[in-house]
Amino acid sequence: MTDYNYFIDTLGCPKNIVDSENIIKNIGIPPTDNLKKADFVIINTCAFIDDAISESINTILEYAQENKKLIVTGCLVNRFGREKLKSLLPEVDYFYYIQEQHLIKNLINSMNYSNILEDHYIVPKHYYYLKISEGCSNNCSYCIIPSIRGKQKSRTIESIINELKEKIKNPDIKEIILIAQDTTAYGRDIGTNLKTLIKKINKLEHKKWIRILYTNPEFIDYELIDLIKDSPNILNYFDMPIQHCNNTILKYMNRNYTKENLINLYSYIRQHIPDAILRTTVILGFPGETDKRFEELLEFIQKYPFEKLGSFIYQPQKGTLATNLRATHVKKQKAEERIAILMGTQQEISKNIHKKFTNKTLDAIIEEKNPSSKKYNFIGRTYIDAPEIDGITYIKSDKKLKIGDIIKVTITTNDDYDTYATMTNSLQ
Numbered sequence: 001m002t003d004y005n006y007f008i009d010t011l012g013c014p015k016n017i018v019d020s021e022n023i024i025k026n027i028g029i030p031p032t033d034n035l036k037k038a039d040f041v042i043i044n045t046c047a048f049i050d051d052a053i054s055e056s057i058n059t060i061l062e063y064a065q066e067n068k069k070l071i072v073t074g075c076l077v078n079r080f081g082r083e084k085l086k087s088l089l090p091e092v093d094y095f096y097y098i099q100e101q102h103l104i105k106n107l108i109n110s111m112n113y114s115n116i117l118e119d120h121y122i123v124p125k126h127y128y129y130l131k132i133s134e135g136c137s138n139n140c141s142y143c144i145i146p147s148i149r150g151k152q153k154s155r156t157i158e159s160i161i162n163e164l165k166e167k168i169k170n171p172d173i174k175e176i177i178l179i180a181q182d183t184t185a186y187g188r189d190i191g192t193n194l195k196t197l198i199k200k201i202n203k204l205e206h207k208k209w210i211r212i213l214y215t216n217p218e219f220i221d222y223e224l225i226d227l228i229k230d231s232p233n234i235l236n237y238f239d240m241p242i243q244h245c246n247n248t249i250l251k252y253m254n255r256n257y258t259k260e261n262l263i264n265l266y267s268y269i270r271q272h273i274p275d276a277i278l279r280t281t282v283i284l285g286f287p288g289e290t291d292k293r294f295e296e297l298l299e300f301i302q303k304y305p306f307e308k309l310g311s312f313i314y315q316p317q318k319g320t321l322a323t324n325l326r327a328t329h330v331k332k333q334k335a336e337e338r339i340a341i342l343m344g345t346q347q348e349i350s351k352n353i354h355k356k357f358t359n360k361t362l363d364a365i366i367e368e369k370n371p372s373s374k375k376y377n378f379i380g381r382t383y384i385d386a387p388e389i390d391g392i393t394y395i396k397s398d399k400k401l402k403i404g405d406i407i408k409v410t411i412t413t414n415d416d417y418d419t420y421a422t423m424t425n426s427l428q
Contacts (some may be wrong), residue, residue: 001193006031006275007038009063010122011056012046014179014213015387017073017122018131019101020044023073024122027094030160040108047148049315053079057089064091073101078148087288099373107348118325126365126404127175127387129168132160132197136181137189140214141254141321142283142314145181152181158245159195159203161204168206172366174404175209177386183212184219195224202231209365211386215237218256231240235383236273240265241281243299246293249286252325259300267302275385279308284342285316285335288327305349308390311339345417354414357384361424364393366405376420380409385418397423 008031010020024031024044032038041063045056055077057314063070077085096104105114123129133154136145167173170303178184187193194212201210210233217240224259228234238267244250281296301309313335316323364380367387376394378401385391393408408420 005038006042006121007033007035007045008042009059009069010044011059012044012048012075014123014129014177015131015181016044016046018129018179019074019098023101023104025110025354026102027350029108035066038068040069040071042067042073042104045072045074045161047075047079047284048144049312049417051315054307060089060092063365069093071096071104071107073104075099075148077228078150079144089291121385124367125172126171127177128170129165129177129179130160130167131155132183132186133180136185136353138182138185138218139254139321141252141325142286142317144317147319151333152185152189154187154192156190157192157200159236160197161200164201164204168204168208172404173208174406175211175387177211179213182214182216182219184215184224188362194219195227197233198227198234199226201234201369205313206233206389207235209383210234211383213238213386216304217242217262217265218261222268225265225269225272233260236276236382238269238276238278239279239384239386243283244286244289244293244297244354246289246296249289249293252288252322252327253283254321255285260298260370263304277308278306279310279386279390280306281310281312282342283314284311284338284378285330285332287325289330289338298342299348301345305353306346307350307353309343309346309350310347310389311342315341322353325388341360344385351414352418354419357411357419358413359410361408361410362421363406364409366407367392367405368403369401380410380419380421382406382411382419391417391419393419395421395423399423 017304034075043063047050047056052077064178070092071094072092076097078098085095091147092327094107128202132162135152137152139146156245164176167176184194186197198245212234220240229236242251242262243255245262247258250258269278362382364382366378366380368379369377370377378395378397380393380395382385383395408424410424411419411421413420
């Protein structure tokens with residue numbers, strides 16, 4: 001029996017990372033890190049917007065030069081279909097829909113080593129993405145995800161808690177990150193909700209960090225905010241993409257909240273959780289976004305500042321409701337000018353708002369040794385920063401530290417997006 005090596009590349013968001021880890025677990029053997037030794041290359045694609053589609057196609061074409069068997073799966077396949085992609089990308093040997101990913105193991109025929117793999121993480125071992133639901137039923141007018149991944153399908157609370165218990169037992173894992181297309185919509189399809197899940201999580205005894213990503217302002221209420229505040233292990237970190245603040249634009253986007261709702265939520269979090277970190281995302285250049293409506297968004301971000309803010313330019317996606325809007329479309333150049341203004345403003349906001357942490361002592365997870373500085377010889381993260389999407393903390397330490405160690409640090413200063421700190425005591 002021939003043993004085949006495979007290499008896997010994951011594009012897109014952490015939800016795709018979870019899918020790739022499930023592919024690896026299902027195959028039963030770890031992938032090789034050496035592309036040259038691989039017989040198969042698995043590419044788990046993203047197709048959320050045009051830029052993601054281009055990246056997926058370019059990645060496929062790059063791997064096609066390596067003379068390997070190519071397996072393509074993920075959102076690109078679900079969006080455009082196997083037959084269409086076969087004609088467009090003849091370089092690819094096999095296409096698998098997301099719901100067929102468990103069948104990839106049949107191609108990677110490694111029976112001599114099957115079932116030897118217990119866990120394999122694409123991300124570093126000290127944090128773990130736990131997907132609580134698949135798909136989305138929100139039908140935001142700009143979003144193609146419901147067409148790609150289907151309506152929301154929540155996991156049972158029991159299955160989530162069982163997986164959580166398993167990961168809590170793993171001493172390497174220090175942070176567990178709950179993800180979904182919309183975590184706050186969790187359970188609506190099966191008669192439960194995120195608050196019930198959190199209450200179950202709070203009954204578990206452990207010292208892991210738990211971070212919740214991808215929440216929707218529509219489903220955030222004061223009870224949920226209070227529950228997060230009073231939860232012993234859930235971080236006071238609110239990833240809350242508002243997308244815009246102008247009520248007309250929000251209506252066009254089919255986002256079922258208003259500017260007034262956002263102000264109320266924002267104010268409640270700031271009042272009741274002073275050390276909360278707020279992260280958001282906004283879309284610029286959406287149909288109907290006049291200069292006046294952009295100025296309204298800019299003023300909103302200045303009056304109600306977020307520690308973390310990401311933005312991207314609206315890209316019309318065939319099959320979404322937004323392409324049929326009878327509203328003035330914004331030229332790309334104008335949208336690019338707006339995003340430059342907004343992010344320039346946010347750069348100053350982020351630098352100033354982070355000053356409130358100066359001289360505070362926080363827990364930090366060590367990410368890696370810093371190869372470019374002798375003074376700040378380690379790179380870590382506090383609860384302020386989510387992995388891969390936020391900033392980092394440069395740490396000065398006289399002690400040898402390992403990746404995944406949790407230590408106490410005192411924040412000394414910050415720049416636009418990152419912080420600097422000194423280790424203050426021994427390992428926890």
